[in-house]
Amino acid sequence: MHFIEHIVEPTKLLLAWQSPNEKYRTRYIVAELNRVQDEISLTYLTDTEDFRKAQEIGFESYPAFQDTGKTHHNVLDAFMRRLPPRTRGDFSQYLEGLRLKPDVILSDFALLGYSGAKLPSDGFSIIYPFHEVNEACELLIEAAGYRHIKKDHHVTISIGIPVVFSKEFHENIQEEAILITVAEERLGYVTRGLIPTFTDWVNEGRIVGAWVEKINGMPGRPTAHVYVKVSAKKCV
16 A cells, blocks of 8 residues: 655645536536635636536536636535545544545645545546646546446456556547556546646656556446656756
8 A cells, every 4th residue: 555645735626527427428627626825715617618518418516606607715614525524433544545644734625635525426526636736746546437448348457556647639538638558458547637737747757656556436336546656846
């Protein structure tokens, strides 16, 4: 088991939404959560193609903040309800599942980013984009599309096996993607909110290690998670 050793406190997180209709697999970025000092705000990205495409297939708003035309302030508590409370008896086991140490020191805003804050009851999730992070860091990411690839290609993987990231044009969604492969077999893709950052890391050679960290999920809906180790950006 590998733990995240370098906590990087975010100033921005992304709110993603995926339709409950299995016909639509894309996870669209519909809003940003921004931190200025201790205040967290939510702003919908209404002028983006992602937002428009999400609306076309049923997205309306995050239930607690229905007005998409304004910036919502002091939203942290509403999103923290998606996570177990820190006072829960098994919270250390929850952190371990995220590959965070039980004695880790991080803000609630950072915990949202590192956890993803996914619930089985809706299609929302939080993405920490690691935008302009120049220091060394580690992260645990889910291989998007893994269950569909496994079903179609019967890919077999094991814990600890190294993975490789490569740039690819994704024909289904007609945009650039970052493919994750293991032993020359497709494992999945980097989630869309992290593609710009991973593109930079691949180009700069900053990914110094990555491997399959855990495989879990429900029957018929397996998930694969990859641990990624990134070096500090070299000074030019």
